Amino acid sequence: GAGVSQSPSNKVTEKGKDVELRCDPISGHTALYWYRQSLGQGLEFLIYFQGNSAPDKSGLPSDRFSAERTGGSVSTLTIQRTQQEDSAVYLCASSPRGETQYFGPGTRLLVL
Amino acid sequence: GENVEQHPSTLSVQEGDSAVIKCTYSDSASNYFPWYKQELGKRPQLIIDIRSNVGEKKDQRIAVTLNKTAKHFSLHITETQPEDSAVYFCAASGGSTLGRLYFGRGTQLTVWP
Numbered sequence A: 001g002a003g004v005s006q007s008p009s010n011k012v013t014e015k016g017k018d019v020e021l022r023c024d025p026i027s028g029h030t031a032l033y034w035y036r037q038s039l040g041q042g043l044e045f046l047i048y049f050q051g052n053s054a055p056d057k058s059g060l061p062s063d064r065f066s067a068e069r070t071g072g073s074v075s076t077l078t079i080q081r082t083q084q085e086d087s088a089v090y091l092c093a094s095s096p097r098g099e100t101q102y103f104g105p106g107t108r109l110l111v112l
Numbered sequence B: 001g002e003n004v005e006q007h008p009s010t011l012s013v014q015e016g017d018s019a020v021i022k023c024t025y026s027d028s029a030s031n032y033f034p035w036y037k038q039e040l041g042k043r044p045q046l047i048i049d050i051r052s053n054v055g056e057k058k059d060q061r062i063a064v065t066l067n068k069t070a071k072h073f074s075l076h077i078t079e080t081q082p083e084d085s086a087v088y089f090c091a092a093s094g095g096s097t098l099g100r101l102y103f104g105r106g107t108q109l110t111v112w113p
Helices: none
Strands: A005-007 A010-013 A019-024 A031-037 A044-050 A065-069 A075-079 A088-095 A107-111 B004-007 B010-014 B019-025 B032-038 B045-051 B056-059 B062-067 B072-077 B086-092 B107-112
Touching: A005 A088, A010 A019, A019 A088, A019 A107, A031 A075, A044 A065, A044 A075, A075 A088, B004 B086, B010 B019, B019 B086, B019 B107, B032 B062, B045 B056, B045 B062, B072 B086
Parallel strands: A010 A107, B010 B107
Antiparallel strands: A005 A019, A019 A075, A031 A044, A031 A088, A065 A075, A088 A107, B004 B019, B019 B072, B032 B045, B032 B086, B056 B062, B062 B072, B086 B107
């Protein structure tokens, strides 16, 4: 079946612009996660959605970052007023029960 | 929340040798421990996982062991091949924050031919 998909695959933006990153989870998966991975680094947790529960936003690095999940499916991660340090790969993952996570291919964000 | 430590950060082995990566966790309530492999430029992919009611699990050349008392778990790769070269991440979940996976910092494994 179809895996997790993300769009765009690459995004180049200018400092100060807003960007939106999209994640389409595997159908039926109730849990959705966003991570950030800087070059050569580990997986930095950003936010976690589980069903209709309030999201766990404890990993968002600043109030410039926000995320939504509409209808329990597609999610959008928004970064406002982008900074150069926001340049990274943004990975989305989904899970059927909040354990095993299946990752998307990521969005490579470059802020000039 | 949970804290997962992973060692070593880099590991180089000769083709055919074994490789061992170790992780420790802090939350005794954690009960699910997956391992992910991430090749350069690719997404992390699950390679093996273990639950706390099992001490060891094997899948061909890969095995994972879990010591609940000591709160550590290890990935063992035997007869390594160059295509095993990648970054490996351990993770833990099921503790006080249900649904979250807490990842180690990763181990860069290089297998020399």
